[in-house]
Amino acid sequence: QVQLVESGGGLVQAGGSLRLSCAASRNIFSFNAMGWYRQAPGKQRELVATITSGGMTNYADSVKGRFAISRVNAKNTVYLQMNSLKPEDTAVYYCNAVQTQLYWGRGTQVTVSS
Numbered sequence: 001q002v003q004l005v006e007s008g009g010g011l012v013q014a015g016g017s018l019r020l021s022c023a024a025s026r027n028i029f030s031f032n033a034m035g036w037y038r039q040a041p042g043k044q045r046e047l048v049a050t051i052t053s054g055g056m057t058n059y060a061d062s063v064k065g066r067f068a069i070s071r072v073n074a075k076n077t078v079y080l081q082m083n084s085l086k087p088e089d090t091a092v093y094y095c096n097a098v099q100t101q102l103y104w105g106r107g108t109q110v111t112v113s114s
Contacts, residue, residue, distance in 0.1 A: 001025075002024065002025055002026060002097060002099075002103045003024070003025040003105075004022055004023070004024055004025075004095045004096070004097060004103055004104065004105035005022070005023045005105055005106075006020060006021065006022050006093065006094065006095050006105045006106065006107060006108040007020070007021050007023070007108060008020040008021050008108060009093060009108030009109045009110045010109075010110070010111070011111045011112075011113065012085055012110075012111070012112055012113070013112070013113050014085060014086055014087055014112055014113065014114050015084060015085065016085050016112070017081070017082060017083045017084075017085065018082045018085065018110060019079055019080070019081050019082070020036065020079065020080040020082065020093055020095075020108060020110075021077055021078075021079055022034070022036070022077060022078045022079070022080075022095030022105060023075075023076060023077050024076045024077070024078075024097060025076075026076065027073070027076060028071060028073055028076050028077070028078065028097070029053055029073050030099060031053060031097040031098060031099050032052065032053055032098045032099060033050050033051065033052045033053065033097075033098045034050070034051055034071065034078045034095065034096065034097045034098070035047065035048070035049060035050035035051065035069070035095070035096050035097075035098075036048040036049050036050075036069060036078075036080045036093055036094070036095060036096075037093070037094045037096060038089075038091035038092065038093045038094065038110075039091055039092050039094070039107075040088075040090060040091040040092075043091075045094065046060065047060050048060055048063055048067065048080065048093070049063065049067055049068075049069040049080060050069070051069045051070070051071055051078065055071075057069055062088075063082075063089075066082065066083050066084045066085075067080060067081065067082050067083070068080070068081040068083075069081075078095060080093070082110070085110075085112045086112060087112045087113065087114045088112075089110060089112050090110060090111050090112050091109075091110060092107040092108065092109050092110075093107060093108050093109075093110050094106075094107045
């Protein structure tokens with residue numbers, strides 16, 4: 001069983017930055033891809049960013065140029081650097097990993113005040 005634990009969320013003013021971390025319980029190189037998703041109150045969960053085992057990245061249009069996903073295999077950790085945060089970025093952010101099945105973390109709350 002794989003465990004993913006997110007951290008780094010919090011309350012920040014608009015224009016500020018946060019860095020989220022997702023620590024996996026095993027070697028992340030074994031995953032085909034890992035990603036960050038978010039879910040705002042009353043909305044569906046949506047893709048934020050993904051990164052493959054080869055390092056290819058993909059971003060939602062709403063975060064391009066502001067967010068950056070990265071991975072450090074030696075630490076079994078994936079990061080999401082979030083800059084120029086906006087109130088509409090407020091959500092619970094979830095980490096996931098894809099191999100033969102999909103794994104999810106429990107999420108970390110990000111709140112951006114105006």
